[in-house]
Amino acid sequence: MPGYARKESLIRIALAGTAGVSLLFLALIFLFLLVEGLPMLAPRSIAGFLCGMSWYPTAEPPEFGIFPMLVGSLAVTAVAASIAVPLGVMTAAWLTEIAPSGVRRICKPMIELLAALPSVVVGFFGMVVFAPFLQNVFDADTGLNLLNAGVMLAFMSVPTICTVAEDALFAVPVSLREASLALGATRWETTIKVVIPAAFTGIGTGCMLGMSRSIGETMVVLMVAGGAGIIPASLFDPVRPMPAAIAAEMAEAPFRGEHYHALFAIGLVLFVFTLAFNIIAQRIAEANRQAPD
Amino acid sequence: MTATTQARRIRERILFSLLRLAALTNIAALLCVCGFLVWKGLPALSWEFLTQSPRKAMTEGGIWPCIAGTVLLAVGSLGLSFPLGVASAVYLHEYAGRSRFARYIRLGVNNLAGVPSIVFGLFGMSFFVITCGFGISLLSGILTLGVLTLPVIIGTAEEALRQVPATYREASLALGATQSQTIARVVLPAALPGMLTGAILGLARASGETAVIMFTAAVFYSKNSGGSLLSPVMALPNHIYVLATSGTEIAKTMPLQYGTALVLLCLVVGMNGIAIVVRDRMQKART
Amino acid sequence: MKLTSLFAKKRFSLLGLALVCFAASTALATEEVIISGSTTVLPVMQKAGEAFMAANPGITLSISGGGSGSGIKALNDGLCQIAMSSRDIKKSELELGAKNGVTAVRTAIAVDALIPVVHPENPVKNLSAAQLKDIYAGRITNWKEVGGHDGKIVVVSRDTSSGTYETWEEIIMKKEKVTPAALLQASNGAVVQTVSANKRAIGYIGFGYLTDSLKKLDVGGIEATPQTALAKQWPIARELYVFTNGKPEGAVKKVLEYLLDPQKGQKSVREVGYIPLDK
Numbered sequence: 048m049p050g051y052a053r054k055e056s057l058i059r060i061a062l063a064g065t066a067g068v069s070l071l072f073l074a075l076i077f078l079f080l081l082v083e084g085l086p087m088l089a090p091r092s093i094a095g096f097l098c099g100m101s102w103y104p105t106a107e108p109p110e111f112g113i114f115p116m117l118v119g120s121l122a123v124t125a126v127a128a129s130i131a132v133p134l135g136v137m138t139a140a141w142l143t144e145i146a147p148s149g150v151r152r153i154c155k156p157m158i159e160l161l162a163a164l165p166s167v168v169v170g171f172f173g174m175v176v177f178a179p180f181l182q183n184v185f186d187a188d189t190g191l192n193l194l195n196a197g198v199m200l201a202f203m204s205v206p207t208i209c210t211v212a213e214d215a216l217f218a219v220p221v222s223l224r225e226a227s228l229a230l231g232a233t234r235w236e237t238t239i240k241v242v243i244p245a246a247f248t249g250i251g252t253g254c255m256l257g258m259s260r261s262i263g264e265t266m267v268v269l270m271v272a273g274g275a276g277i278i279p280a281s282l283f284d285p286v287r288p289m290p291a292a293i294a295a296e297m298a299e300a301p302f303r304g305e306h307y308h309a310l311f312a313i314g315l316v317l318f319v320f321t322l323a324f325n326i327i328a329q330r331i332a333e334a335n336r337q338a339p340d
Numbered sequence: 341m342t343a344t345t346q347a348r349r350i351r352e353r354i355l356f357s358l359l360r361l362a363a364l365t366n367i368a369a370l371l372c373v374c375g376f377l378v379w380k381g382l383p384a385l386s387w388e389f390l391t392q393s394p395r396k397a398m399t400e401g402g403i404w405p406c407i408a409g410t411v412l413l414a415v416g417s418l419g420l421s422f423p424l425g426v427a428s429a430v431y432l433h434e435y436a437g438r439s440r441f442a443r444y445i446r447l448g449v450n451n452l453a454g455v456p457s458i459v460f461g462l463f464g465m466s467f468f469v470i471t472c473g474f475g476i477s478l479l480s481g482i483l484t485l486g487v488l489t490l491p492v493i494i495g496t497a498e499e500a501l502r503q504v505p506a507t508y509r510e511a512s513l514a515l516g517a518t519q520s521q522t523i524a525r526v527v528l529p530a531a532l533p534g535m536l537t538g539a540i541l542g543l544a545r546a547s548g549e550t551a552v553i554m555f556t557a558a559v560f561y562s563k564n565s566g567g568s569l570l571s572p573v574m575a576l577p578n579h580i581y582v583l584a585t586s587g588t589e590i591a592k593t594m595p596l597q598y599g600t601a602l603v604l605l606c607l608v609v610g611m612n613g614i615a616i617v618v619r620d621r622m623q624k625a626r627t
Numbered sequence: 628m629k630l631t632s633l634f635a636k637k638r639f640s641l642l643g644l645a646l647v648c649f650a651a652s653t654a655l656a657t658e659e660v661i662i663s664g665s666t667t668v669l670p671v672m673q674k675a676g677e678a679f680m681a682a683n684p685g686i687t688l689s690i691s692g693g694g695s696g697s698g699i700k701a702l703n704d705g706l707c708q709i710a711m712s713s714r715d716i717k718k719s720e721l722e723l724g725a726k727n728g729v730t731a732v733r734t735a736i737a738v739d740a741l742i743p744v745v746h747p748e749n750p751v752k753n754l755s756a757a758q759l760k761d762i763y764a765g766r767i768t769n770w771k772e773v774g775g776h777d778g779k780i781v782v783v784s785r786d787t788s789s790g791t792y793e794t795w796e797e798i799i800m801k802k803e804k805v806t807p808a809a810l811l812q813a814s815n816g817a818v819v820q821t822v823s824a825n826k827r828a829i830g831y832i833g834f835g836y837l838t839d840s841l842k843k844l845d846v847g848g849i850e851a852t853p854q855t856a857l858a859k860q861w862p863i864a865r866e867l868y869v870f871t872n873g874k875p876e877g878a879v880k881k882v883l884e885y886l887l888d889p890q891k892g893q894k895s896v897r898e899v900g901y902i903p904l905d906k
Contacts, residue, residue, distance in 0.1 A: 051518055058520045062431035063441070068424055069494065070448035072487045076455060076463045083466050103804055105787050115807065137362035145356055146363070154363060156616040161370045163612035165548030166457075167577045168601050171584055172373050179824055188779050189810060189825055202369045209366070235352035256454070263456025265551040266581065274786075274811040285810050290458040294551055295813035297462070299694035299788035301720050302703060306788060314462045318455065325454035329447070395677065475706045476663075476691070559663075559691030561673055571659065572689050582692065585817040 077318065084315040087111065087308030096312065102276050104296070104306040111309045113316070115276045119193075119286035120262055120320075122279050123272060126197025127204060127261040132254050134201065135208030136243075139250075142209075143216040144238050155213075162206035170270035173199040178271060187283040191273035194282040199267045204257035211256060215249020216242060252332045259324035263317060265290035289317050374605065381602030384595040390603070394561070394596075403600050405562070409573035410607070413481050413557060414546040418493075420486035422539050425493025426528075429535075432494070433501040434523055453491035457551040460488050464556040479569045481557025488552060489542040496538025500531040533622050540615040548608045550577035576604040658878045659687045664698020664711030665790055666814045667833045668867050671737060671886075672711055675895040679885045686878045692814070695790035702870055703729050708879050710870040713739065713790030713833075724872075731870040736886050737893075738902040740834045740856040741794055741863040744819075744841040746826045751775040753845040756862060759799050762829060765806030770827065783821050783830035784809040791815065794865045795831055831863075835900035853902045867901070 088096060091111070099112015138158060142151055177198065178190025187194075219242050227237040243250070273285020274295065293310050300306040388402055395401035428445070436442030464484030474480045504527050512522040558578035562571065583597045662672055669692045676688045693701075698710035703724040716731050724731050743759060745751060751774055754762075761767040762780055771777045784805050785792040796802065810828075812818045815836045822830040823840035834851070837843060843851055846862055855861040875883045886892035893903040 055518055055520055059431075059435055062427050062435060065424055066428035066431040066436070066442075066445050069428060069452050069490055070445055072490070073448045073452045073455070075467065076459065079463050079466045079471075080459070083462075101804075101807060103787060105793065106804060107802075134362050134365060137359045138366055141356075141359035141363045145359060152620070154367060156613070156620070157367050157370055158363070159616060160609055160612055161366055163544055163548070163609050164370070164373060165550070165577055165604055165608050167548070167550040167580050168377070168605055169373065171580055171597070171601055172376065174584065174820065176376060182825060188827055189781050189821070191810060191821065202366070205366055233348050233352045235355050236348075259454050263454075263458065265456065265458040265461075266577075269813065270581075270585070274813075275809055276807045276811070285808075287811065290456060290551070293458050293462065294554065295786050295811065296788050297465075297555065298692075298697035299786060299790075300700075301696050301717065302700035302723060304719060311462060311466070314459050318459050321454050321456055321459075322451055325451050329450055469706075470704065476701075559689050560669065561676070561691070562687075562689035567687075572661070572691065585812075585814050585820065 080311055080315040080318055083311035084308060085312075087305060087312045096309075097316070102292070104300070104309060109305060111305070111312075113289065113292075113313055115278050116287050116289045116292055116313070117316070118278050119272070119276075120288040120290075120317075122193055122286055123196045123200060123268060123288050124258050124262045126193060126282070127200035128254065128258050130198060130201035131204045131208055131257055131261075135205045135253065135257065136212050136250055138205070139209045139212035139216055139253075140238055140243065142213055144234065144242065158206055158209055161202060162210075164203070166203065166264060166266040167270075169199050169203060170267040173267065173271035181283070185283065189273055189283075189285055191271050192283050192285050193272070193279050196268050196272040196286070196288070197282075199271055200261040200264055203264060203267065204260045207260055208250075208253040208257040211253030212246070212250040215246035215253070218249065219245045248331050248334055252328045255324050255328035255331065259321045259328065262288075262324065263290060263321045265294050269294045289313050293317075374609070377598060377602045377605055380595075381598035381600075384599030385602065389596075389599055403576070403579060403596070403603065405574040406576045406579045406600065407603065407607075409478075409558070409575040410547050410577070410604070412478060412573060413485060413553065413575060414543045416478070416482035417485035417489055417546045418539060418543050420482060421489045421493050421542060422535075424486075425490050425538070425542075426497050426535060428490075428494045429497035429501055430523060430528075433498050434519070434527065449491050449494050452487075453495070457488065457549055460484055461552045461555040463487075464552060469556055475570065476557060476559065476572045477570045478557055478573050481553050481573065481575075482569075484552050484556045485546045485549060488549065489546050492542045492545055493535075493538050496541060497531070497535045500534025500538070501527065503534060504530045533618060537615045537619045537622075540611050540618070544608045544611040544615070547611070548577060548604065550581060553578055554581070576600060576607070580604065658685060659689060660709060660878050660882060661689045661701075661707040662709040662711065662869075662882075663691045663693055663701045663707040664709075664869075665695040665713040665867070666692040666816070667695075667713040667739060667791055667835075668711035668736070668869070670835050670899045671867070671892075671896050671901060674899050675886055675892045678891065678895065679882060682885075683881060686881065688882070694788070696788055699724075699731065699870060702731060702872060703727055705729065705872075708871065709882065712868045712870060713865065714793050715868070716870060729872045732873060732875070733868050733870055734875075734883055734887075735866040735868055735904060736883075737867045737896040737904060738856060739865055739867050740851050740861050740902065741791065741798075741831050741865070742834060742837060742851045743829060743831045743844040743846065744822055744837070745829050745844060746822060747840065747842045748826050749775060749842060751844065753848060755847050756799060759846065760801070760803065763795075763800060763805050763809065764803050765808060778827045781825055781828040782806060782809040783818050783828050784811055785815075785818065785831075786811050786813055791831070791833065794863070798863050834902065837900060853897075856902050857905055864902075 096111055098114050100114055101110045101112050103110045173195050177195050181187045181190040223241055224237055227241040268288040269291040272288055272291055274287045275285040276287045279286050293313055297310050390402055391404050392402035393405055432442055468474050468480040468483050508526050509522055512526045553575055557573055558575045559572040560582050562574055580600050583593050672690050676690055680688055695712040695714050698712055699716055699720050701707040702710035758773055768780055770780055815832050818830040818832050819836050822828045849855055849860055851861050856864045871879055896903045
């Protein structure tokens with residue numbers, strides 16, 4: 048028997064080691080961003096980097112201010128969220144509360160398929176179809192703008208929001224619904240006043256995850272956001288979100304020069320942002336898990 | 341009384357149709373993108389387009405090296421992330437329970453899933469390409485994509501393990517099997533279909549990824565694409581991006597762009613579709 | 628072989644082993660030359676490369692864009708054998724190369740003219756260099772001011788780190804900064820896409836990227852043609868380069884000879900739309 052026991056504990060340790068690989072890689076990613084990004088931040092003030100208004104990495108002397116990009120990233124995320132959150136939550140409510148099960152079985156996979164569209168394909172669509180549409184219909188100066196990027200990102204984050212919100216709505220006990228209906232409330236009133244508030248934390252998790260996806264998405268903003276490093280004054284202004292700047296400039300940046308380190312520093316900022324979104328989402332989810340019991 | 345009830349009914353009907361409209365908007369968006377690419381891309385598709393190399397500065401010929409490159413990248417990365425992911429999931433679900441170490445690992449996996457692909461690209465470039473010295477190569481791409489798909493595999497594998505009834509394990513243990521025997525002979529076979537669903541989703545994710553391979557694996561043109569682990573490859577997502585934004589003859593390559601986008605779309609959506617159908621079957625079989 | 632000696636100089640001894648294996652494996656099958664760099668030079672290399680490989684079946688070329696900086700970076704790291712560049716190498720890049728034992732050697736392969744372009748429906752035909760500068764600095768913002776229809780000028784520029792941008796900055800902007808409101812595009816092709824789809828846009832591209840979907844502008848009354856560019860009348864012209872590690876040898880030398888041959892590579896240069904070297 049001790050032989051078995053030793054073998055068992057060896058297997059256990061090996062599996063634990065394997066499971067640690069994910070943690071190891073997360074740490075490595077953070078480490079490498081730090082190692083490559085800090086040489087840029089060390090001689091300068093971090094505030095100057097985050098709040099600087101102009102980004103001229105190749106000028107003499109170079110200027111590295113990412114404030115317009117930061118605002119650009121937040122702006123596309125906000126536009127995407129203001130479209131995707133209502134759309135995602137309403138779709139989830141429709142799927143759980145109203146749709147007949149047959150229709151549901153067909154519609155749900157289709158919404159999940161929306162998440163499967165490769166980002167480069169969505170960006171391509173935004174570039175060749177939606178941008179000319181915005182120029183022709185809204186007489187926008189350029190179709191490559193905040194709105195275009197926001198709409199494309201919205202459709203990429205709807206499935207995330209919808210799936211998580213749907214799980215949350217589904218988890219609301221039937222007894223709650225029955226109690227509300229028995230008191231004379233209509234199905235609509237039950238949905239809006241009972242079911243959605245009961246699932247609120249789960250919906251919140253979904254929204255945070257969806258936004259985390261939009262802020263980090265690269266190809267779409269690279270192809271359709273326009274790429275102007277300004278603070279947008281309207282929906283039709285072009286912006287240059289952080290991932291687009293990294294993707295566009297990395298190839299041209301002299302290796303281990305200031306510009307290269309600055310781009311890694313942007314990557315670090317982006318990493319911290321998405322990490323924050325994810326941690327908030329997990330906190331909400333944990334609070335939710337503990338609440339019903 | 342009846343009047344207000346009537347009004348409430350009408351309001352309910354209106355608001356419910358609003359919800360239906362929201363759901364239909366999403367489906368319309370999906371059909372719009374797919375329909376448009378099928379409409380524009382289908383004329384470009386031919387046997388030759390799928391099986392030949394590009395010619396005449398990308399204005400003629402096909403995209404075979406890109407298809408092959410994408411498949412190599414996706415399958416290679418899965419070969420790495422599937423065993424690692426399944427082992428991690430087995431540890432998390434069967435051994436660790438709610439221990440502190442397991443909680444940290446879960447936290448790590450969840451956050452790894454949220455890391456933007458461009459950050460994976462930066463990491464892959466800095467770690468695999470430069471520090472490890474693999475260069476812009478198939479190997480660098482496979483390793484980076486492997487890390488990227490790891491959370492997808494762990495998540496679905498753990499879900500699959502959760503679906504295996506506890507009675508299976510208890511029965512096996514009661515018959516005198518050790519825990520590892522139980523897992524290898526009873527739990528894993530029962531969870532396998534669910535894990536395969538995850539594997540297909542991981543494949544799809546890796547095939548559609550662009551920002552990562554731009555920095556680690558893909559080149560615009562290589563005759564030797566996929567010839568060795570340390571050569572650079574051509575890949576579909578990168579090809580679309582380059583065709584749409586570089587090249588001197590953008591108008592001439594337009595049909596190729598649509599065709600390439602359609603092929604990638606079919607590949608990725610097809611794989612996801614299979615995964616969804618498999619999952620649906622399993623759910624029905626269980627209930 | 629050449630490749631092996633190149634890789635033996637790598638700093639990371641741990642992985643040098645893997646690289647030697649790689650070098651050996653490629654040397655056994657076919658010789659592989661990795662070419663990387665400027666998206667401006669890319670079309671020439673692509674075209675000439677296909678013909679070159681047809682003529683030399685023993686040599687395989689892998690060609691990728693990415694930009695001048697990335698090409699030189701790859702050359703310094705021993706990740707490519709030929710770097711394409713639309714600008715001269717910088718002192719800092721030479722120093723970095725020297726640290727890795729790489730000496731970049733420059734060879735000019737073609738002349739490129741940068742051309743300001745607008746949408747074909749734009750009535751403006753000619754701009755002075757000063758007007759171009761004012762537009763790109765953000766001082767002229769309406770087409771009315773330069774003789775066009777009323778409408779905001781949508782300024783399209785290249786990323787600040789591209790070789791094309793640097794040439795533009797030097798010759799037109801005279802080191803003044805391009806307005807932050809400019810739409811920065813990552814490649815020549817992206818500029819073509821943007822300008823050809825927008826009636827209010829102005830951009831600048833390499834000669835080879837000119838298509839029917841764009842209208843080229845005269846600068847100071849001079850029309851951009853291969854003749855005016857070669858005669859140095861066209862104000863915005865530059866040479867395109869490739870860089871190699873040391874004097875080219877073996878397969879790399881064959882590629883360069885092919886590129887410079889008036890009947891072969893230089894013909895591709897003309898076909899793609901750039902201006903062949905005056906020989």
